Amino acid sequence: MKGILSFKHCPGIKNIIGPVQIIMRTCPACGEEVEFFSDENETSCQKCGRTLHQEATSSCVSWCKYAEKCIEDLEKRKLLPNTRAEELKRLIEMK
Numbered sequence: 249m250k251g252i253l254s255f256k257h258c259p260g261i262k263n264i265i266g267p268v269q270i271i272m273r274t275c276p277a278c279g280e281e282v283e284f285f286s287d288e289n290e291t292s293c294q295k296c297g298r299t300l301h302q303e304a305t306s307s308c309v310s311w312c313k314y315a316e317k318c319i320e321d322l323e324k325r326k327l328l329p330n331t332r333a334e335e336l337k338r339l340i341e342m343k
């Protein structure tokens with residue numbers, strides 16, 4: 249699982265972002281605001297304990313029932329390029 253996640257990350261992206269940042273996400277299960285450190289791949293919601301991935305991956309959208317909400321949240325927060333969001337939404341429809 250770790251290997252699948254790491255190859256999707258451009259190794260140069262950390263240099264663009266710079267020091268660790270706090271990224272806010274909305275928990276798709278309970279709506280709570282969840283803080284991510286930009287170097288974390290996943291964290292859990294303080295309220296409901298659900299594991300959240302910082303990035304919507306094609307492996308997680310294929311099984312996660314919250315994938316659509318998650319992608320919308322990422323899009324709204326400008327954490328996911330439109331083209332990538334469309335691609336992931338197509339994967340959900342195919343399921």
Ligand SMILES: [Zn+2]
Nearest residue numbers: 275278293296
């Ligand atoms: Zn939650």
